[in-house]
Amino acid sequence: MRKIRTYNQISSRGLDRFSRDSYEVGSEIAQPEAILLRSHKLTVDQIPDSVNAIARAGAGVNNIPIDECTHNGVVVFNTPGANANAVKELVLAGLLLSSRGICEGMQYVQALTENDPAILNKEVEKGKKAYAGVELTGKTLGVVGLGAIGANVANMALELGMEVIGYDPAISVEAAWRLSSDVQRAENLGALLAKCDYVTLHVPAIEATKGMINSEALSSAKQGLKLLNFARGEIVDNDAMLAALEVGKVARYISDFPSLELLGNDKVSLLPHLGASTVEAEENCAIMGANQLVDFLENGNIKNSVNFPQIRMERTHGYRLTFANDNVPKVLSQVLALLADMNINVIDLLNKSRNDIAYTILDIEQQPDAQLLAAVAGVEHVFHVRAV
Ligand SMILES: NC(=O)c1ccc[n+]([C@@H]2O[C@H](COP(=O)([O-])OP(=O)(O)OC[C@H]3O[C@@H](n4cnc5c(N)ncnc54)[C@H](O)[C@@H]3O)[C@@H](O)[C@H]2O)c1
Ligand SMILES: O=C(O)CC[C@@H](O)C(=O)O
Numbered sequence: 166m167r168k169i170r171t172y173n174q175i176s177s178r179g180l181d182r183f184s185r186d187s188y189e190v191g192s193e194i195a196q197p198e199a200i201l202l203r204s205h206k207l208t209v210d211q212i213p214d215s216v217n218a219i220a221r222a223g224a225g226v227n228n229i230p231i232d233e234c235t236h237n238g239v240v241v242f243n244t245p246g247a248n249a250n251a252v253k254e255l256v257l258a259g260l261l262l263s264s265r266g267i268c269e270g271m272q273y274v275q276a277l278t279e280n281d282p283a284i285l286n287k288e289v290e291k292g293k294k295a296y297a298g299v300e301l302t303g304k305t306l307g308v309v310g311l312g313a314i315g316a317n318v319a320n321m322a323l324e325l326g327m328e329v330i331g332y333d334p335a336i337s338v339e340a341a342w343r344l345s346s347d348v349q350r351a352e353n354l355g356a357l358l359a360k361c362d363y364v365t366l367h368v369p370a371i372e373a374t375k376g377m378i379n380s381e382a383l384s385s386a387k388q389g390l391k392l393l394n395f396a397r398g399e400i401v402d403n404d405a406m407l408a409a410l411e412v413g414k415v416a417r418y419i420s421d422f423p424s425l426e427l428l429g430n431d432k433v434s435l436l437p438h439l440g441a442s443t444v445e446a447e448e449n450c451a452i453m454g455a456n457q458l459v460d461f462l463e464n465g466n467i468k469n470s471v472n473f474p475q476i477r478m479e480r481t482h483g484y485r486l487t488f489a490n491d492n493v494p495k496v497l498s499q500v501l502a503l504l505a506d507m508n509i510n511v512i513d514l515l516n517k518s519r520n521d522i523a524y525t526i527l528d529i530e531q532q533p534d535a536q537l538l539a540a541v542a543g544v545e546h547v548f549h550v551r552a553v
Contacts, residue, residue, distance in 0.1 A: 166187065166188065166189045167183075167187055167188050167189070167198050167199075167462055168188070168189050168190075168194045168195075168196065168197040168198050168199075168215075169183055169188055169189070169190040169191075169194065169197055169198070169199050169200070169201055169458070170191070170192070170194040170197035170199070170200045170201075171190060171191060171192050171194075171200075171201050171202065172192065172200070172201075172202035172203070172205035172207070173202055173203035173204060173205050173222075174203070174447075175201055175202075175203065175222060175447075175451050176222075176444075176447040176448045176450075176451035176452070178448040178451060178452055179201070179222065179448065179450070179451020179452045179453075179454060179455040180451065180455065182452060182455035182456055182459055183455060183458075183459065195213075196213055196215040197213070197215060197216060198215060198216065198217055198218075198462060199216060199217060199218040199219065199220065199458050199461075199462060200212070200216060200218075200219045200220070201219075201220045201222060201451075201454055201455065201458060202219070202220075202221060202222065202228075202229075203221070203222050203223055203450075204223070204225075204228055204438065205228060206228045207219070207228060207229050207230065208230070209230050209233050212230075212233075212234065212237075212239065214237075216239055217238070217239060217240065217461075217462070217549075217551060218239060218240045218241070218242065218458055218461050218462065219234060219239060219240075219241045219242070220241075220242040220243075220244075220454035220455070220457055220458045221241070221242065221243045221244070221454065222244055222247075222447075222450035222451045222453075222454040223243065223244060223247075223248060223441055223450050224243055224244070224245060224246075224247075224248065224249075224313065224314070224369075224441075225243075225369060225370060225396075225397060226241060226243050226369075226471050227369065227370040227371070227397060229241055231471060231472050234472060235472040235473075235522065236548075237548075237549070238489045238548050238549025240461060240467055240470050240472065240473045241470060241471050241472050241473075242454060242457045242458070242461075242467075242468075242469050242470050242471070243454075243469060243471055244449070244450045244453040244454050244457075244469065245312075245313055245469055246313035247446065247449035247450040247453045248440070248441035248443075248446035248447075248449065248450055249313040249314045249317050250317065250445070250446070251440060251441050251442070251443040251445065251446035252314045252317075252318075252367075252395050252440040252441060252446075253314060253317040253318050253321055254443075255395060255421075255436075255439060255440050256314075256318050256321075256365055256393060256395055257321065257325075259365070259393040259395065259419040259434075260301055260306075260322075260325075260363060260365075260391075260393070261301070262419060262434055263363070263391040263393070263416075263417040263419050263434070264298045264299050264300070264301060264391070265296070265298030265299075266295065266296025266297065266298055267296075268434065269295075269296055270293070270296035273292055273295070273296065274289065277289075301322075301325050301326070301327055301363075302325060302326035302327065303326060303327070303328075304327055304328070304362040304363060305327065305328040305329070305330060305360055305361045305362050305363070306318075306319075306322045306327045306328070306329050306330070306361060306362070306363045306364070306365065307329075307330045307331075307332065307351070307357040307358065307360070307361035307363065307364040307365070308322075308329060308330070308331045308332070308348070308364075308365055308367060309331075309332050309333070309354065309357065309364065309365070309366050309367065309368055309377075310332075310333055310366065310367035310368035310369075310396065311331045311332075311333040311336050311340055311341075311344055311348075311367070312333070312336075312337070312340050312367060313340070314367045314395070315331065315333065315340075315365075315367035316340050316343040316344045317343075318365055318367065319331055319344060319345065319348045320343075320344065320345050320348075323345055323347050323348070327363075328349070329345075329347070329348045329349065330348070330349045330350070330351050330357050330360055330361060331344070331348045331349070331350060331351065331357075332350075332351040332353065332354055332356075332357045333368075354377065354382055354385075355382065355385035356385075358382060358383070358385045358386040358387070358390070359385050359386065359387060360387065361386075361387060361390065362387065362389075362390070362391065363390070363391045363392075363393065364386075364390060364391075364392050364393070365392075365393040365394075365395070366378070366392075366393065366394045366395070366396040366400055366401070367395070367396055368396055368400060369396070369397070370396070370397035370399050370400060374396075374400050375399045375400065376399070376400070376401075376402045377400055378392070378394075378400060378401040378402060378405070378406070379402040379405045380402065380405040380408065380409075383405055383406070383408075383409040383414055383415065384414075386409070386414055386415065388413065388414060389413060389414075389415075389416040390409075390414065390415045390416065391415070391416055391417045391418075391419070392406075392415055392417070392418050392419070393419045393420075394418070394419070394420040394421065394422065395420075395421045395440045397422060398420065398422030398423075398424055401418075401420070403424055403426050403427060404426070406418055406427075407426065407427070407430065410430065410432045410433070415432070416432065417432055417433075417434070418432065418433045418434070419433075419434045419436075420433065420434070420435055420436070421435075421436045421437075421438050421439060421440050422435075422438060423435040423436075423437065453469070457469055462553070463553065464478075464480055464485070464553060465478075465485055465487035465526045465551070465553045466478065466526075467524065472519075472522075473489070473519060473522065473524055474517035474518055474519035474522075474523075474524055475517065476515055476517045476524055476526060477515075478513060478514075478515040478526045478528070480528075481512065481513065481528065482512070482528075483512040483513075483528045483529055483530050484528070484529055484530070484531065484532045484533055484552070485526060485527065485528050485529075485552070485553045486527050486529065486533045486537075486538070486541065486550065486551065486552050486553065487524065487525065487526050487527070487550070487551050487553055488500065488524070488525055488527075488541055488542075488547050488549060488550045488551070489522055489523070489524045489525075489547070489548055489549040489550075490522070490523050490524075490525075490544075490546045490547040490548060491521060491522065491523070491546040491548070492518045492519075492520070492521050492522055492523045493546055496523065496544060496545070496546045496547060497516055497523075497525060499544045499545070500525070500527075500541055500544055500547070503540055503541065503544065504527075504529065504537075507537065507540070509529050509530065509531050509537070510529065510530040510531075511527060511528070511529055511530075512528040512529060512530060513527075513528040514526065514527045514528065532552075533552040538550050538551075538552060
Protein backbone atom coordinates (compact mmCIF):
# COMPACT_ATOMS: atom_id res chain seq x y z
CA MET A 166 0.00 0.00 0.00
CA ARG A 167 1.19 3.51 -0.80
CA LYS A 168 0.73 6.01 2.03
CA ILE A 169 -0.42 9.61 1.61
CA ARG A 170 -0.39 12.02 4.57
CA THR A 171 -2.89 14.88 4.36
CA TYR A 172 -2.95 18.22 6.14
CA ASN A 173 -5.96 20.59 6.12
CA GLN A 174 -9.42 19.83 4.78
CA ILE A 175 -8.94 18.25 1.33
CA SER A 176 -11.99 17.79 -0.90
CA SER A 177 -13.17 14.16 -1.01
CA ARG A 178 -13.38 14.43 -4.81
CA GLY A 179 -9.58 14.69 -4.81
CA LEU A 180 -9.03 12.00 -2.19
CA ASP A 181 -11.17 9.64 -4.29
CA ARG A 182 -8.38 9.69 -6.91
CA PHE A 183 -6.33 7.44 -4.62
CA SER A 184 -7.77 3.97 -5.15
CA ARG A 185 -8.68 2.24 -1.88
CA ASP A 186 -6.89 -0.93 -3.09
CA SER A 187 -3.50 0.71 -3.47
CA TYR A 188 -3.50 3.76 -1.19
CA GLU A 189 -3.86 4.50 2.49
CA VAL A 190 -4.74 8.19 2.92
CA GLY A 191 -5.22 10.21 6.10
CA SER A 192 -4.09 12.88 8.49
CA GLU A 193 -2.53 10.42 10.95
CA ILE A 194 -0.39 8.40 8.50
CA ALA A 195 3.21 7.83 9.58
CA GLN A 196 6.13 7.42 7.12
CA PRO A 197 4.10 8.54 4.06
CA GLU A 198 5.40 8.37 0.51
CA ALA A 199 3.71 11.68 -0.29
CA ILE A 200 2.03 14.63 1.40
CA LEU A 201 -1.09 16.44 0.15
CA LEU A 202 -1.85 19.76 1.83
CA ARG A 203 -3.32 23.23 1.50
CA SER A 204 -2.08 26.13 3.66
CA HIS A 205 -0.51 24.11 6.49
CA LYS A 206 2.95 25.53 7.23
CA LEU A 207 5.06 22.44 6.65
CA THR A 208 8.32 22.25 8.58
CA VAL A 209 11.38 20.22 7.58
CA ASP A 210 10.91 17.85 10.52
CA GLN A 211 7.42 17.01 9.20
CA ILE A 212 8.97 15.60 6.01
CA PRO A 213 10.38 12.15 6.84
CA ASP A 214 12.85 10.42 4.51
CA SER A 215 9.99 8.26 3.21
CA VAL A 216 8.50 11.29 1.40
CA ASN A 217 9.14 11.48 -2.35
CA ALA A 218 6.58 14.16 -3.26
CA ILE A 219 4.46 16.96 -1.81
CA ALA A 220 1.40 18.39 -3.55
CA ARG A 221 0.00 21.79 -2.61
CA ALA A 222 -3.71 21.86 -3.46
CA GLY A 223 -3.49 25.53 -4.38
CA ALA A 224 -1.16 28.06 -5.97
CA GLY A 225 1.08 29.52 -3.25
CA VAL A 226 3.93 27.29 -2.06
CA ASN A 227 5.41 29.64 0.52
CA ASN A 228 4.25 27.22 3.25
CA ILE A 229 6.64 24.50 2.00
CA PRO A 230 10.45 24.45 2.54
CA ILE A 231 11.19 24.14 -1.19
CA ASP A 232 14.99 24.38 -1.09
CA GLU A 233 15.29 21.58 1.46
CA CYS A 234 12.85 19.48 -0.56
CA THR A 235 14.84 19.98 -3.77
CA HIS A 236 18.07 19.11 -1.99
CA ASN A 237 16.52 15.83 -0.79
CA GLY A 238 14.98 14.96 -4.16
CA VAL A 239 11.42 15.65 -2.99
CA VAL A 240 9.27 16.84 -5.89
CA VAL A 241 6.89 19.68 -4.94
CA PHE A 242 3.75 20.25 -7.00
CA ASN A 243 1.11 22.97 -7.00
CA THR A 244 -2.14 23.30 -8.96
CA PRO A 245 -1.79 26.35 -11.22
CA GLY A 246 -5.03 28.08 -12.14
CA ALA A 247 -7.25 25.61 -10.26
CA ASN A 248 -8.58 28.27 -7.89
CA ALA A 249 -8.12 31.35 -10.08
CA ASN A 250 -11.82 31.86 -10.77
CA ALA A 251 -12.68 31.69 -7.06
CA VAL A 252 -10.14 34.40 -6.28
CA LYS A 253 -11.27 36.52 -9.23
CA GLU A 254 -14.84 36.48 -7.96
CA LEU A 255 -13.76 37.52 -4.46
CA VAL A 256 -11.68 40.34 -5.95
CA LEU A 257 -14.88 41.58 -7.57
CA ALA A 258 -16.47 41.55 -4.11
CA GLY A 259 -13.42 43.43 -2.78
CA LEU A 260 -13.76 46.08 -5.48
CA LEU A 261 -17.41 46.58 -4.57
CA LEU A 262 -16.79 46.51 -0.81
CA SER A 263 -14.18 49.22 -1.19
CA SER A 264 -16.48 51.37 -3.36
CA ARG A 265 -19.90 51.19 -1.77
CA GLY A 266 -20.99 51.38 1.86
CA ILE A 267 -22.15 47.76 1.76
CA CYS A 268 -20.94 46.45 5.13
CA GLU A 269 -21.44 49.79 6.92
CA GLY A 270 -24.94 50.13 5.46
CA MET A 271 -25.86 46.60 6.53
CA GLN A 272 -24.55 47.23 10.03
CA TYR A 273 -26.61 50.45 10.19
CA VAL A 274 -29.80 48.62 9.15
CA GLN A 275 -29.14 45.69 11.53
CA ALA A 276 -28.94 48.15 14.42
CA LEU A 277 -32.31 49.84 13.68
CA THR A 278 -34.93 49.14 16.36
CA GLU A 279 -38.06 50.86 14.90
CA ASN A 280 -41.38 48.97 15.13
CA ASP A 281 -43.39 51.19 12.82
CA PRO A 282 -42.89 50.40 9.08
CA ALA A 283 -43.41 54.02 8.01
CA ILE A 284 -40.88 55.33 10.52
CA LEU A 285 -38.45 52.54 9.55
CA ASN A 286 -38.74 53.55 5.89
CA LYS A 287 -38.21 57.23 6.75
CA GLU A 288 -35.19 56.36 8.90
CA VAL A 289 -33.66 54.27 6.09
CA GLU A 290 -34.16 56.97 3.48
CA LYS A 291 -32.61 59.55 5.80
CA GLY A 292 -29.71 57.33 6.87
CA LYS A 293 -28.63 56.03 3.46
CA LYS A 294 -26.76 59.15 2.39
CA ALA A 295 -23.97 58.18 4.78
CA TYR A 296 -23.33 55.03 2.73
CA ALA A 297 -23.24 56.34 -0.83
CA GLY A 298 -20.29 55.20 -2.90
CA VAL A 299 -18.68 55.39 -6.31
CA GLU A 300 -18.94 53.19 -9.40
CA LEU A 301 -16.21 51.00 -10.84
CA THR A 302 -16.95 51.83 -14.48
CA GLY A 303 -14.50 54.43 -15.75
CA LYS A 304 -12.06 53.97 -12.86
CA THR A 305 -8.55 52.61 -13.28
CA LEU A 306 -7.48 49.27 -11.84
CA GLY A 307 -3.84 48.25 -11.48
CA VAL A 308 -3.11 44.53 -11.49
CA VAL A 309 0.26 43.53 -10.02
CA GLY A 310 1.11 40.01 -11.22
CA LEU A 311 -0.61 38.81 -14.38
CA GLY A 312 -0.57 35.05 -13.89
CA ALA A 313 -3.60 32.79 -13.60
CA ILE A 314 -5.48 35.06 -11.19
CA GLY A 315 -4.18 38.48 -12.29
CA ALA A 316 -5.05 37.86 -15.95
CA ASN A 317 -8.57 36.73 -15.00
CA VAL A 318 -9.05 39.79 -12.81
CA ALA A 319 -7.72 42.14 -15.50
CA ASN A 320 -10.05 40.72 -18.14
CA MET A 321 -13.03 40.89 -15.77
CA ALA A 322 -12.30 44.53 -14.91
CA LEU A 323 -12.27 45.45 -18.60
CA GLU A 324 -15.74 43.90 -18.89
CA LEU A 325 -16.86 46.11 -16.00
CA GLY A 326 -15.80 49.15 -18.02
CA MET A 327 -12.63 49.85 -16.04
CA GLU A 328 -9.31 50.96 -17.46
CA VAL A 329 -6.75 48.30 -16.61
CA ILE A 330 -3.00 48.69 -16.16
CA GLY A 331 -0.87 45.60 -15.51
CA TYR A 332 2.61 45.09 -14.13
CA ASP A 333 4.46 41.78 -14.38
CA PRO A 334 8.13 41.79 -15.38
CA ALA A 335 8.20 37.96 -15.56
CA ILE A 336 4.91 37.26 -17.33
CA SER A 337 4.83 33.83 -19.00
CA VAL A 338 3.92 33.35 -22.66
CA GLU A 339 0.76 31.42 -21.67
CA ALA A 340 -0.33 34.18 -19.29
CA ALA A 341 0.31 36.84 -21.93
CA TRP A 342 -1.91 34.91 -24.36
CA ARG A 343 -4.73 34.85 -21.78
CA LEU A 344 -4.57 38.60 -21.26
CA SER A 345 -6.69 41.03 -23.26
CA SER A 346 -4.67 43.34 -25.47
CA ASP A 347 -6.66 46.22 -23.90
CA VAL A 348 -4.67 45.84 -20.70
CA GLN A 349 -2.09 48.63 -20.61
CA ARG A 350 1.44 47.85 -19.53
CA ALA A 351 3.23 49.62 -16.66
CA GLU A 352 7.01 49.72 -16.79
CA ASN A 353 7.31 49.53 -13.02
CA LEU A 354 5.28 49.38 -9.83
CA GLY A 355 5.59 53.12 -9.10
CA ALA A 356 4.22 54.04 -12.53
CA LEU A 357 1.25 51.74 -11.98
CA LEU A 358 0.50 53.06 -8.47
CA ALA A 359 0.63 56.66 -9.69
CA LYS A 360 -2.21 56.10 -12.17
CA CYS A 361 -4.63 53.78 -10.39
CA ASP A 362 -7.75 54.27 -8.28
CA TYR A 363 -7.63 50.60 -7.28
CA VAL A 364 -4.70 48.20 -7.14
CA THR A 365 -5.00 44.44 -6.71
CA LEU A 366 -2.04 42.19 -5.86
CA HIS A 367 -1.58 38.75 -7.46
CA VAL A 368 2.10 37.93 -7.01
CA PRO A 369 3.59 34.97 -5.11
CA ALA A 370 5.22 35.56 -1.73
CA ILE A 371 8.91 35.28 -2.67
CA GLU A 372 11.94 37.30 -1.61
CA ALA A 373 11.40 39.82 -4.43
CA THR A 374 7.79 40.53 -3.48
CA LYS A 375 7.91 40.53 0.32
CA GLY A 376 7.17 44.09 1.45
CA MET A 377 6.90 45.31 -2.17
CA ILE A 378 4.03 47.56 -1.02
CA ASN A 379 6.12 49.63 1.39
CA SER A 380 6.28 53.33 2.25
CA GLU A 381 8.31 54.13 -0.87
CA ALA A 382 5.82 52.38 -3.16
CA LEU A 383 2.86 53.95 -1.37
CA SER A 384 4.39 57.41 -1.72
CA SER A 385 3.97 57.02 -5.52
CA ALA A 386 0.28 56.12 -5.16
CA LYS A 387 -2.61 58.32 -6.15
CA GLN A 388 -4.29 59.93 -3.10
CA GLY A 389 -7.22 57.79 -1.92
CA LEU A 390 -5.99 54.48 -3.38
CA LYS A 391 -8.01 51.36 -2.64
CA LEU A 392 -5.69 48.40 -2.27
CA LEU A 393 -6.79 44.77 -2.47
CA ASN A 394 -4.55 41.97 -1.24
CA PHE A 395 -5.69 38.47 -2.08
CA ALA A 396 -2.09 37.31 -2.62
CA ARG A 397 -0.25 37.04 0.71
CA GLY A 398 -0.04 39.21 3.85
CA GLU A 399 3.73 39.68 3.75
CA ILE A 400 3.63 41.40 0.35
CA VAL A 401 2.33 44.51 2.13
CA ASP A 402 4.34 46.26 4.85
CA ASN A 403 1.58 46.72 7.41
CA ASP A 404 3.25 49.64 9.23
CA ALA A 405 3.58 51.54 5.97
CA MET A 406 -0.04 50.67 5.15
CA LEU A 407 -1.31 51.95 8.50
CA ALA A 408 0.62 55.21 8.01
CA ALA A 409 -0.82 55.60 4.49
CA LEU A 410 -4.35 54.96 5.79
CA GLU A 411 -3.84 57.54 8.53
CA VAL A 412 -3.09 60.33 6.03
CA GLY A 413 -5.67 59.22 3.47
CA LYS A 414 -3.08 58.19 0.87
CA VAL A 415 -4.84 54.82 1.00
CA ALA A 416 -8.59 55.12 1.51
CA ARG A 417 -9.27 51.44 2.00
CA TYR A 418 -7.26 48.24 2.44
CA ILE A 419 -9.02 44.96 1.75
CA SER A 420 -6.95 41.95 2.74
CA ASP A 421 -7.48 38.19 2.87
CA PHE A 422 -4.71 37.97 5.50
CA PRO A 423 -5.60 39.26 8.97
CA SER A 424 -2.77 40.36 11.25
CA LEU A 425 -2.84 41.80 14.74
CA GLU A 426 -1.80 45.34 13.79
CA LEU A 427 -4.59 45.62 11.21
CA LEU A 428 -7.41 44.44 13.46
CA GLY A 429 -9.86 47.12 14.54
CA ASN A 430 -8.93 49.71 11.89
CA ASP A 431 -12.17 50.89 10.27
CA LYS A 432 -10.45 51.57 6.92
CA VAL A 433 -9.27 47.95 6.76
CA SER A 434 -11.55 45.05 5.79
CA LEU A 435 -10.13 41.65 6.64
CA LEU A 436 -11.29 38.27 5.42
CA PRO A 437 -10.15 34.92 6.86
CA HIS A 438 -8.14 33.73 3.80
CA LEU A 439 -11.30 33.00 1.81
CA GLY A 440 -9.96 33.54 -1.72
CA ALA A 441 -9.96 29.86 -2.71
CA SER A 442 -12.74 28.74 -0.39
CA THR A 443 -15.38 27.64 -2.86
CA VAL A 444 -16.62 24.11 -3.41
CA GLU A 445 -15.46 24.29 -7.02
CA ALA A 446 -11.94 25.58 -6.31
CA GLU A 447 -11.39 23.13 -3.46
CA GLU A 448 -12.43 20.26 -5.74
CA ASN A 449 -10.34 21.48 -8.68
CA CYS A 450 -7.23 21.87 -6.53
CA ALA A 451 -7.64 18.54 -4.75
CA ILE A 452 -8.29 16.62 -7.97
CA MET A 453 -5.36 18.23 -9.79
CA GLY A 454 -3.00 17.73 -6.85
CA ALA A 455 -4.02 14.10 -6.35
CA ASN A 456 -3.79 13.27 -10.08
CA GLN A 457 -0.28 14.73 -10.23
CA LEU A 458 0.79 12.71 -7.18
CA VAL A 459 -0.64 9.46 -8.58
CA ASP A 460 1.11 9.93 -11.93
CA PHE A 461 4.39 10.71 -10.18
CA LEU A 462 4.21 7.86 -7.67
CA GLU A 463 3.09 5.25 -10.21
CA ASN A 464 4.96 6.40 -13.33
CA GLY A 465 7.59 8.93 -12.26
CA ASN A 466 6.02 11.59 -14.51
CA ILE A 467 6.16 15.21 -13.30
CA LYS A 468 3.58 17.86 -14.17
CA ASN A 469 3.25 21.27 -12.48
CA SER A 470 6.20 20.96 -10.17
CA VAL A 471 7.71 24.12 -8.73
CA ASN A 472 11.18 22.61 -8.25
CA PHE A 473 11.61 19.76 -10.79
CA PRO A 474 11.40 19.74 -14.59
CA GLN A 475 8.21 18.83 -16.41
CA ILE A 476 8.64 15.29 -17.78
CA ARG A 477 6.38 12.54 -19.09
CA MET A 478 7.28 9.23 -20.71
CA GLU A 479 4.65 6.79 -21.95
CA ARG A 480 4.79 3.42 -20.24
CA THR A 481 5.13 0.52 -22.61
CA HIS A 482 6.75 -2.55 -21.12
CA GLY A 483 9.64 -3.35 -18.85
CA TYR A 484 10.47 -1.84 -15.49
CA ARG A 485 10.98 1.79 -14.60
CA LEU A 486 13.45 3.58 -12.43
CA THR A 487 13.92 7.31 -11.97
CA PHE A 488 16.81 9.29 -10.59
CA ALA A 489 17.59 12.91 -9.79
CA ASN A 490 21.08 14.39 -9.93
CA ASP A 491 23.00 17.64 -9.93
CA ASN A 492 22.80 19.10 -13.41
CA VAL A 493 26.44 18.45 -14.37
CA PRO A 494 27.99 16.51 -17.30
CA LYS A 495 28.57 12.75 -17.44
CA VAL A 496 26.06 11.59 -14.82
CA LEU A 497 23.66 10.00 -17.31
CA SER A 498 26.52 8.38 -19.22
CA GLN A 499 27.87 6.91 -15.98
CA VAL A 500 24.48 5.43 -15.09
CA LEU A 501 24.15 3.97 -18.60
CA ALA A 502 27.66 2.51 -18.40
CA LEU A 503 26.77 0.97 -15.05
CA LEU A 504 23.65 -0.66 -16.56
CA ALA A 505 25.72 -1.93 -19.49
CA ASP A 506 28.26 -3.44 -17.07
CA MET A 507 25.40 -5.22 -15.30
CA ASN A 508 24.14 -6.46 -18.68
CA ILE A 509 20.79 -4.64 -18.26
CA ASN A 510 19.13 -3.55 -21.48
CA VAL A 511 17.59 -0.04 -21.65
CA ILE A 512 14.22 0.12 -23.46
CA ASP A 513 13.62 3.85 -23.32
CA LEU A 514 14.80 6.93 -21.47
CA LEU A 515 13.99 10.61 -21.03
CA ASN A 516 16.17 13.19 -19.32
CA LYS A 517 15.16 16.77 -18.45
CA SER A 518 16.79 19.48 -16.42
CA ARG A 519 15.71 22.58 -14.54
CA ASN A 520 18.24 25.00 -13.12
CA ASP A 521 20.67 22.98 -10.98
CA ILE A 522 18.93 19.61 -11.13
CA ALA A 523 18.32 16.92 -13.73
CA TYR A 524 15.80 14.10 -13.65
CA THR A 525 15.76 10.91 -15.70
CA ILE A 526 13.13 8.26 -16.37
CA LEU A 527 14.66 4.94 -17.49
CA ASP A 528 12.71 1.91 -18.68
CA ILE A 529 14.76 -1.28 -18.47
CA GLU A 530 14.16 -4.96 -19.18
CA GLN A 531 15.01 -6.20 -15.73
CA GLN A 532 13.23 -5.44 -12.47
CA PRO A 533 15.47 -3.05 -10.51
CA ASP A 534 16.66 -4.74 -7.33
CA ALA A 535 18.25 -3.22 -4.24
CA GLN A 536 21.74 -3.79 -5.68
CA LEU A 537 20.96 -1.85 -8.86
CA LEU A 538 19.27 1.01 -6.96
CA ALA A 539 22.25 1.26 -4.62
CA ALA A 540 24.66 1.26 -7.58
CA VAL A 541 22.79 4.13 -9.30
CA ALA A 542 22.57 6.02 -6.00
CA GLY A 543 26.35 5.60 -5.67
CA VAL A 544 27.07 7.47 -8.93
CA GLU A 545 28.59 10.85 -8.09
CA HIS A 546 26.00 13.70 -8.15
CA VAL A 547 22.99 11.36 -8.05
CA PHE A 548 20.93 12.30 -4.99
CA HIS A 549 17.68 10.40 -5.40
CA VAL A 550 16.74 7.04 -6.98
CA ARG A 551 13.40 5.29 -7.11
CA ALA A 552 11.95 2.15 -8.70
CA VAL A 553 8.41 2.91 -9.89
N1 LIG B 1 -6.31 34.35 -1.22
C1 LIG B 1 -6.22 33.11 -1.64
O1 LIG B 1 -6.90 32.22 -1.15
C2 LIG B 1 -5.30 32.78 -2.76
C3 LIG B 1 -5.68 31.81 -3.70
C4 LIG B 1 -4.82 31.53 -4.75
C5 LIG B 1 -3.60 32.18 -4.84
N2 LIG B 1 -3.25 33.08 -3.90
C6 LIG B 1 -1.96 33.81 -3.98
O2 LIG B 1 -1.91 34.45 -5.24
C7 LIG B 1 -0.63 34.22 -5.83
C8 LIG B 1 -0.78 34.27 -7.34
O3 LIG B 1 -1.55 33.16 -7.77
P1 LIG B 1 -1.63 32.78 -9.32
O4 LIG B 1 -2.41 31.52 -9.37
O5 LIG B 1 -2.07 33.94 -10.14
O6 LIG B 1 -0.09 32.48 -9.60
P2 LIG B 1 0.70 32.57 -10.99
O7 LIG B 1 2.00 31.90 -10.74
O8 LIG B 1 -0.14 32.10 -12.10
O9 LIG B 1 0.94 34.14 -11.20
C9 LIG B 1 1.83 34.90 -10.46
C10 LIG B 1 2.35 36.01 -11.37
O10 LIG B 1 3.11 36.93 -10.57
C11 LIG B 1 4.17 37.39 -11.40
N3 LIG B 1 5.23 37.99 -10.59
C12 LIG B 1 6.19 37.36 -9.88
N4 LIG B 1 6.98 38.28 -9.29
C13 LIG B 1 6.48 39.51 -9.61
C14 LIG B 1 6.85 40.84 -9.28
N5 LIG B 1 7.91 41.09 -8.50
N6 LIG B 1 6.12 41.86 -9.79
C15 LIG B 1 5.05 41.61 -10.58
N7 LIG B 1 4.66 40.36 -10.94
C16 LIG B 1 5.36 39.32 -10.45
C17 LIG B 1 4.63 36.15 -12.14
O11 LIG B 1 5.39 36.48 -13.29
C18 LIG B 1 3.30 35.50 -12.47
O12 LIG B 1 2.82 35.92 -13.74
C19 LIG B 1 -0.21 32.85 -5.28
O13 LIG B 1 1.20 32.70 -5.29
C20 LIG B 1 -0.77 32.86 -3.89
O14 LIG B 1 0.17 33.38 -2.98
C21 LIG B 1 -4.08 33.40 -2.87
O1 LIG C 1 -6.25 26.39 0.37
C1 LIG C 1 -6.71 27.51 0.56
O2 LIG C 1 -7.78 27.73 1.10
C2 LIG C 1 -5.95 28.74 0.10
C3 LIG C 1 -5.10 28.53 -1.10
C4 LIG C 1 -4.45 29.77 -1.62
O3 LIG C 1 -3.89 30.56 -0.65
C5 LIG C 1 -3.44 29.43 -2.68
O4 LIG C 1 -2.31 29.90 -2.63
O5 LIG C 1 -3.83 28.70 -3.62
